[in-house]
Amino acid sequence: MLSEQELIVQLRLKNEEAFRLLVDGYGARVYNTVLNILQDATEAEDTAQEVFITVYQSIGSFRQEASLSTWIYQIATRKAIDKLRRKKTRQRLHSLLPWWMPAEKKPEFDHPGVLLDKKEKAATLFKAIARLPEKQQLAFTLIKVQGMSYEEAGAIMQQGIKAIESLVSRAKQNLQQQLQSLKEQ
Amino acid sequence: MNKTNPHSITDAYLQSLEGMQPSELPPFFYTRLKARMEQAVEARPTYMAKPALAIALLALVLVLNTVALVQQRSAKPAAASGTGKTSFDSFASDFNLSTGSNY
Numbered sequence: 001m002l003s004e005q006e007l008i009v010q011l012r013l014k015n016e017e018a019f020r021l022l023v024d025g026y027g028a029r030v031y032n033t034v035l036n037i038l039q040d041a042t043e044a045e046d047t048a049q050e051v052f053i054t055v056y057q058s059i060g061s062f063r064q065e066a067s068l069s070t071w072i073y074q075i076a077t078r079k080a081i082d083k084l085r086r087k088k089t090r091q092r093l094h095s096l097l098p099w100w101m102p103a104e105k106k107p108e109f110d111h112p113g114v115l116l117d118k119k120e121k122a123a124t125l126f127k128a129i130a131r132l133p134e135k136q137q138l139a140f141t142l143i144k145v146q147g148m149s150y151e152e153a154g155a156i157m158q159q160g161i162k163a164i165e166s167l168v169s170r171a172k173q174n175l176q177q178q179l180q181s182l183k184e185q
Numbered sequence: 186m187n188k189t190n191p192h193s194i195t196d197a198y199l200q201s202l203e204g205m206q207p208s209e210l211p212p213f214f215y216t217r218l219k220a221r222m223e224q225a226v227e228a229r230p231t232y233m234a235k236p237a238l239a240i241a242l243l244a245l246v247l248v249l250n251t252v253a254l255v256q257q258r259s260a261k262p263a264a265a266s267g268t269g270k271t272s273f274d275s276f277a278s279d280f281n282l283s284t285g286s287n288y
Contacts, residue, residue: 020215023214023215023218024215027210027214027215028207028208028209028210029207031208031210031211031214032207032208035208041208041211045211045214045217048210048214049214049217049218049221052218053218053221053222053225056222111205111208112208113205113206113207113208114201114202114205115204115205118200118201118202118203118204119201121197121198121200121201122198122201122202122205124198125198125199125201125202128198144199144202145202145205172195175194175195175198176193176194176195179194179195179198180194183194
C-alpha cells in the first residue's frame with residue numbers, strides 16, 4: 001500500500017499501477033460526488049472519467065497546498081458545476097429558441113442508494129436541490145447528501161466554515177419554499 | 186409549527202436520505218477510462234499538440250505568401266515597360282508569323 005506522497009510521486013512518473021490504485025481508491029467517492037451534483041448516472045460516469053484524466057494530466061502541477069483527496073474533489077466539483085452551467089445554458093437557449101435547441105427530456109432522478117420506501121420523497125428533495133443557486137446547491141449536496149463535514153466542504157469550495165454554514169442555511173430556507181410548492185402541486 | 190422550526194419540511198425530506206448507500210462505480214469503469222485515454226492520445230494530431238510548431242508553420246505560410254506577393258508585384262512593372270512587345274515579336278518570328286500591319 002502506497003502512502004499519499006508515494007502515490008503522488010508515482011503518478012508524476014506516469015506509473016500505470018499507481019493510476020489504477022488512484023482510481024480504485026477514489027473512483028467511488030468521485031463518482032458519488034458528481035452523481036449527487038449532476039443527478040444523472042450517465043453524465044456522472046462521463047464526468048468521473050474526465051476527473052481522472054485531468055488528475056493524470058495535471059498531477060505535475062499539483063502543489064500539495066491541500067491534500068490529494070481535497071484536490072481531486074475540487075476538480076470533480078468544478079467539472080460537475082461546469083456541466084450544470086452548460087445544461088442550464090442549453091435550457092435557456094431552448095426556452096428562447098425551441099426550434100434550434102431541442103428540449104432535454106430527463107427522467108426524475110432515482111438515486112440508486114436510497115432505500116426503496118423513501119425513493120419518492122428523495123426524488124422530490126433532489127428536484128428541489130437542483131433548483132438551488134449553484135453555491136448553495138454544492139454546499140448542501142456535499143454536507144447534507146454526501147455527509148461531509150463543514151471543514152471538508154469548506155476546503156473543497158475554498159471558503160471559510162462560516163461562509164459554508166451561511167450557504168447551507170440559505171439553501172435550507174430556499175428548499176423549504178421549493179418543497180412547500182412542490183408538495184402543493 | 187413553522188415558526189418554531191423554519192426548516193421542518195426540509196428536515197422531513199432529508200430523512201428520506203437516511204440509510205442511503207453510496208453508489209458503486211459503474212462496471213468496467215477503469216477499462217472504459219483507459220480506453221478513453223488511449224483514444225484521446227491516438228486521436229490527437231501531433232503537430233497541433235505543439236503550439237510552437239503550429240505557430241511556426243503558420244508564420245512560414247505567411248512569409249511564403251508575402252514573398253510570392255512581392256515577387257508578383259515587382260514582375261508586373263517590367264512586363265508593362267515594353268518587354269511585352271519584344272516577347273510578342275520573338276514569339277511571332279519563332280512561328281514564322283508576320284507582325285506587320287495590314288494597312
